[in-house]
Amino acid sequence: MNLTIEEVTAYPAYIPVTLPLGEVRAETALSCVVVEIRTADGVVGHGYTAITDEEVVAAAVREVAAPNLIGLDALDRERIAERLYWLLTPRGQTGYGSHVVSAVDLALWDILGKATGQPCWRLLGGARNEVPLYVTFGFGSLDRDQLAAAASHLKADGVTRFKMVVGHHALARRGHNRDLREHVLEDIERVRVVREAIGAQAELYIDANCSLDPTWARFLADRLAEFDISFFEEPVRDNDVAHMRGLREQTGLPVAAGQNEGQLFRFRDLLTGGAVDVIQPNVVICGGFTAGLKIAGMAQAHNVEIANGGAFPFHNMHLHAGLANGGLVEWHLISVEMCKALYGDLPERSGSMLKLPDTPGLGFTANGDALRAFAQRPTSRGAGKG
Structure with missing residues (x-):
């Protein structure tokens, strides 16, 4: 099976949420980014990160991570993690870089599971x-x-x-x-x-x-x-x-x-x-x-x-x-x-x-229509974020 990474896509989303708790209702919103990695043989993995500014993380995935992932084997998770460390946090910085790494890594494990037929x-x-x-x-x-x-x-x-x-x-x-x-x-x-x-x-x-x-x-x-x-x-x-x-x-x-x-x-x-x-x-x-x-x-x-x-x-x-x-x-x-x-x-x-x-x-499926729809929505910040 050819698991060479061919495509990396980031979907930013800012999602309003209504929470039902019996007679109680709470309304808020949270931001996240879903990362989709597609391999040469068509195996697709989805990663995820949240509690951050979705547009910043999505831009980092598109502009920094993706060009350095294309052509690598999706099974080489340690190699990829080390490459992303030196690209995004070369002096031990914390912050947005770890969100990018997390979303990419989860997508790679999703690919591994699908390629082997095993849950993560x-x-x-x-x-x-x-x-x-x-x-x-x-x-x-x-x-x-x-x-x-x-x-x-x-x-x-x-x-x-x-x-x-x-x-x-x-x-x-x-x-x-x-x-x-x-x-x-x-x-x-x-x-x-x-x-x-x-x-x-x-x-x-x-x-x-x-x-x-x-x-x-x-x-x-x-x-x-x-x-x-x-x-x-x-x-x-x-x-x-x-x-x-x-x-x-x-x-x-x-x-x-x-x-x-x-x-x-x-x-x-x-x-x-x-x-x-x-x-x-x-x-x-x-x-x-x-x-x-x-x-x-x-x-x-x-x-x-x-x-x-x-x-x-x-x-x-x-x-x-x-x-x-x-x-x-x-x-x-x-x-x-x-x-x-x-x-x-x-x-x-x-x-x-x-x-x-x-x-x-x-073990669950990403809703492609929802990802594209949320990614196309204008960002609107509110007090409920996070």
């Missing part, structure tokens, strides 16, 4: 054919009553693990006459209503999205002790290693981070610095499955759990099903609705579990 999770190790989920539902746009109603709806649907946002861009909003204390005091009450709605037996996770400083992250962690928080994700700005280690040591609250990191050395520093109880490589950002395998290996050597953070379960499920030390996968409700607009044949959640498909490659 088996090619990654085949440790299990289903993964445990936690459901991210508690978005900042929901008020307390909506949070309680949404949590109760999900509990009735068999969900046992819940995640909600705290901090909600607090540091970014300091210039809008709202101080961090106001944010944090409201967060305490929001967590209270969710815990009451889901009961004492359910697991509850919180995520600040790097939106707090160390002082207020500690203040919040101390006051949430009574609510039995399973982990505090991205509690401080910049995923600061020293401050996250201090938060773990001072509060005893488990800390998770890594969902938006794009270089191996950043994961190394989080692990060796004692910053995390749970490391969260996100394959649509960290460098795809090729990098995700290396990060999972580092985590296992440090006896640190891995989990999917940063959403997009349909790609991340493969890494966690493939590896013996695979962990929780994030069923982020907004990203799930977003993916439904782009793909068909997506697996369905059953309570807090997700069974992986046996279909070769990633």
